[in-house]
Amino acid sequence: METIESMKRISRKNIISPKGFKAVGIHCGLKHKKNDLALLVSEVPASVAGVFTTNAIQAAPLSVTKQVVYETQKMQAVVINSGNANACTGKQGMKDALTMQQKTAEHLGIDQNLVGIASTGVIGEQMKMEPLLAGIEQLQPLDSLEGSIQFSQAILTTDTVTKNTAYATAIDDREVVVAGVAKGSGMIEPNMATMLGFITTDANIESEHLQQALKDITDVTFNSITVDGDTSTNDMVLVMANGMAGNNALTPSHPDWQSFLNALHAVARDLAKMIAKDGEGATKLIETKVTGAVSDEEARKIAKSVVGSPLVKTAVFGCDANWGRIIAAVGYSGATIDPDDIKIYIGTTLVVENGEPIPFSEDELLIYLKQHEVKFVVELNQGTGEGTAWGCDLTYDYVQINATYRT
Template sequence: MPMKRISYKNIASPKGFQATGIHCGLKHKKKDLALLISEVPASVAGVFTTNAIKAAPLLVTKDVVYQTGKMQAIIINAGNANACTGKQGMTDAYAMQKLTAEKFGIANNLVGVASTGVIGEIMKMEPVTNGIQQLEPIDELEGAISFSQAIMTTDTVTKNTSYQTIIDGKEVIIAGTAKGSGMIEPNMATMLGFITTDANIESSHLQTALTSITDITFNAITVDGDTSTNDMVIVMANGLAENKTLTPDHPDWEDFIQTLHAVAQDLAKMIAKDGEGATKLIEVEVKGAISNAEARKIAKTVVGSPLVKTAVFGNDANWGRIIAAVGYSGATLDPYAITIHIGVTKVVENGEPVPFSEKDLIVYLKQPEVKIFVDIHQGNGQGTAWGCDLTYDYVQINATYRS
């Protein structure tokens, strides 16, 4: 059976998972403390920011992923990143881990910690401590919705997706929730992603699976080119679907990979679309590069160009900005072999302008999703990246973020 998207499922839908989110007081009114927990210790995999400066909770969670290899719960707060907070930051991150473990009767080293919000402010631990005692996770939609709301910062919408597939005749569900709408340049960035599955798979193979899809999903989006201190994607697999243990040699391995890829790509595109102040999702598809990696480099350079982003915002069919970004991407290319389409409209062929209807293209650029296609005719490499337009609201949001 091929994978199938299931809109009525959520991050708590895979067997044995529960979630919740509450307001504890780090934010003025909105939910700001979330918990995801598995009935049993789960295999875990993670990818983390490449920023040399890493927040305290991220360091705690990396230890759980890479040293313990299992995770049963993760506690997340919004409103304070607990980054650049020195020894006190580590003390507070470990306190969040310990309090959660004690509340739910599990080992400290089975609890991950994630934080998002303002950098450089010491965590207010009293509301967090009290909030953890109030957490009552459930395996129903209400809990999943509360969870996705409680991890938001400048997001305008929650980001959720889920798919099911069949492995060894067993229904396996993979579901995900994410937050992020600014500083997205994975590598990763101010992005948190949480994926759950009831598939039976060891942590090492789960890490292989996550790593294999990261470059073409979470690392293929950009909002503003910044790289944050806190960002991570965590996948938990608790095995309660009771399929035979998945490995790369398993006959259903590719079905699992494709389903995990679908979840990751959905979340990545949702993040790009919800960029701070954004009005449009931009997709750049590149083919003809000397490798897939080169194609992705070109695609991400184009979608990350401030001039391309502002042109899309202004409904300006300024293809010169696109070809300029292709040129400075650092990829191998021949300037006289480049073809560019905006939507279905060809604007460049063999590096030279092609007559087109400006009026028709403006109509296309007013759509909520804009696709740009680039063929550089150098090889068989293909790649896609996603981003958003750059608007007046982006400047306003980030000019007043702390105030």
């Protein structure tokens, strides 16, 4: 059986790679020029799963989409706008969200309860409904790469690149494809943040099992990234599984269950890393792997503490091998540690052993830290727990982008 690490991405790495999906993105006028309205459609109603922001302030689109995920448990389409979050917009915001759902359903000729919605952009501004509703009428989903590209562009805000990936695996001797697209660049501090993720698969699986799989995988992927420590109001990851691959229904007892989990995990991990790497103003992806923790949860907690530390992030930006900032972040993580048992590696260079400094070449680590991806390893020697987290450096551009976000 393929492991997550051995799985290979397929060349058709776009959201409509699984059978039976179409997508499109257009410019409707919520933003000045760029695509700002997207639609993803399945030929048939699909099983659906979702995870959502933990921010106590939640945007109207989340309430609408949660009802579809948790009550209908089927979804055939999801419509997304960028440029306006429809968050903190009161009763009018909820009315607008429901109208957005209703008009999309009418346009597609499907039940309103089969339509999910998502919004991303500025918080606290009422939605411009006239261009939005006119745009919905223009949405004609495509089963081509063009439609997939348009879709991935239309959901972006401050992102600098689109984020797409896909994997194939064999289930019941049939090819099953899992594909994903995401947006996210700032306010990335899961559990969930200014991040939207949409995953499609042609696997046959009921919503109950899909929800559990997504929840477990989210903990070690989307919930293991951070950019700036802020948690937003809007964000979600949705998975739609339309069953068109024709496999026998997947359950945890199915012999190929792990193969499906590995494909879903690989897609989620790719998207999470892409989001972290594209953090606002970022120049480098930071990965921290923690081993020897008392539990996997504690290991992830420490790893996120390190990649989320502003001092670590600025040291990486400045190519400074300041391991003191790493060990300090380990110490204030709140996890169980023994300072005398800690080892720290920057890349493959051991810089701390038994909590004490090890001589190293500053020049060699300067060269290493100039790379676009930087890895730290923290060995705790307290147990068997392991975890990995991803983040990015903190740059001058991050301040500039967020100081002028509304202007």
